[in-house]
Amino acid sequence: MLHPVAALGRLGTESAFEVLARAQALAERGRSIVNLGIGQPDFPTPEHIVEAGIKALRDGHHGYTPAAGVTPLREAVAAELEKRAGRPLDPGRVLIEPGGKPTMFFAILAFGEPGAEILYPDPGFPIYRSAIEFTGAKAVPLPLKEENGFGFSAEDVLSRIAERTRLIILNSPANPTGGVTGKAEVERLVAGLAAWPEVAILSDEIYSRILYDGREHASLMAYPELDDRLILLDGWSKTYAMTGWRIGYAYWPKALVESAVRLAVNCHSCVNAATQWAGLAALTGPQDSVERMVAAFDERRRAVVRGLNAIDGISCVEPGGAFYAFPNISGTGLAAKRLETALLEEAGVATIAGTSFGVYGEGYLRLSYANSLDNILEALQRIERWLQERR
Numbered sequence: 414m415l416h417p418v419a420a421l422g423r424l425g426t427e428s429a430f431e432v433l434a435r436a437q438a439l440a441e442r443g444r445s446i447v448n449l450g451i452g453q454p455d456f457p458t459p460e461h462i463v464e465a466g467i468k469a470l471r472d473g474h475h476g477y478t479p480a481a482g483v484t485p486l487r488e489a490v491a492a493e494l495e496k497r498a499g500r501p502l503d504p505g506r507v508l509i510e511p512g513g514k515p516t517m518f519f520a521i522l523a524f525g526e527p528g529a530e531i532l533y534p535d536p537g538f539p540i541y542r543s544a545i546e547f548t549g550a551k552a553v554p555l556p557l558k559e560e561n562g563f564g565f566s567a568e569d570v571l572s573r574i575a576e577r578t579r580l581i582i583l584n585s586p587a588n589p590t591g592g593v594t595g596k597a598e599v600e601r602l603v604a605g606l607a608a609w610p611e612v613a614i615l616s617d618e619i620y621s622r623i624l625y626d627g628r629e630h631a632s633l634m635a636y637p638e639l640d641d642r643l644i645l646l647d648g649w650s651k652t653y654a655m656t657g658w659r660i661g662y663a664y665w666p667k668a669l670v671e672s673a674v675r676l677a678v679n680c681h682s683c684v685n686a687a688t689q690w691a692g693l694a695a696l697t698g699p700q701d702s703v704e705r706m707v708a709a710f711d712e713r714r715r716a717v718v719r720g721l722n723a724i725d726g727i728s729c730v731e732p733g734g735a736f737y738a739f740p741n742i743s744g745t746g747l748a749a750k751r752l753e754t755a756l757l758e759e760a761g762v763a764t765i766a767g768t769s770f771g772v773y774g775e776g777y778l779r780l781s782y783a784n785s786l787d788n789i790l791e792a793l794q795r796i797e798r799w800l801q802e803r804r
């Protein structure tokens with residue numbers, strides 16, 4: 414009999430991977446499945462980035478790199494973040510990680526322990542809560558509301574901060590809702606945080622470049638007063654369709670950089686060397702592929718929202734960013750998980766129950782529109798037909 418630590422039993426997961434496995438199993442048995450479950454761009458990585466990765470391999474980049482990443486890449490990330498910060502940044506505080514997730518985990522490990530409280534968005538990316546509970550800290554949900562377009566409200570954040578709060582996790586544009594928090598709200602929050610100088614912030618800005626209708630990204634990086642306590646997370650996965658390359662970046666408070674590098678050394682040594690050179694080509698090369706991808710997402714976004722709102726029992730607020738719609742399904746009379754299962758097994762559409770993203774996700778489904786317009790229209794038809802036949 415083994416005796417693993419109890420914390421292992423507290424680890425959660427990302428249902429997207431489970432739904433993907435179930436959808437694939439059904440497809441292998443010959444069922445037609447439209448997959449609106451998975452949260453990754455359906456575009457290939459732009460060619461010039463792929464070429465840079467291949468060239469790096471041919472040029473002999475086969476070994477370890479410094480744990481924090483190769484210097485030109487850290488400098489390029491600092492330059493990229495300076496656009497958000499509006500002030501010079503220190504490349505020495507940039508860490509290159511295998512994706513956005515390690516930064517999330519390290520930030521939560523850095524502040525989570527029994528007795529500590531960590532605020533996290535709900536509905537939100539499920540790994541936040543999973544990692545918080547793993548550390549033994551108390552996970553305090555920050556409810557995101559449909560009436561606010563699923564952006565966070567400064568008041569809701571500030572009213573949940575307590576003596577034991579060590580870290581606040583924020584995410585805009587957001588998964589699973591596509592919610593975007595505007596500059597005015599971010600400013601109100603930053604002003605209120607002045608009263609809590611010992612609370613750190615993890616700002617997950619992985620969807621920072623995927624915004625619609627001319628919205629501008631309201632980054633927490635823009636506030637020098639947060640410089641000593643903000644951990645900024647972003648990366649390449651979504652912006653450059655590079656989820657499988659495993660690369661992301663972070664900007665750490667000066668006092669924590671050394672510890673964060675040690676966490677990386679203890680965990681994974683460094684990011685795949687060739688991937689880092691591909692990442693450099695992504696940041697410094699042409700950006701038109703990002704614009705094209707966002708324009709394609711935008712067209713699908715409109716189709717999804719229009720289509721969902723035309724279905725009896727479903728309503729959907731317009732997402733301002735990312736590539737998810739988060740329709741309210743309470744009019745169907747079905748619990749989210751029940752609808753997710755029925756749509757997959759009976760209608761052949763993979764979606765994810767809102768409850769996979771937190772308790773405040775009941776009554777909602779997440780649809781990823783990172784799929785072709787034709788597939789999206791087909792999925793909408795299947796959903797509508799299934800609901801009609803049920804009545």
Ligand code: PLP
Binds near residue numbers: 619
């Ligand atoms: N943060 C959010 C909000 C996400 O939705 C995701 C991926 O789905 C990540 C972070 C992780 O990104 P990566 O694949 O770069 O680890």
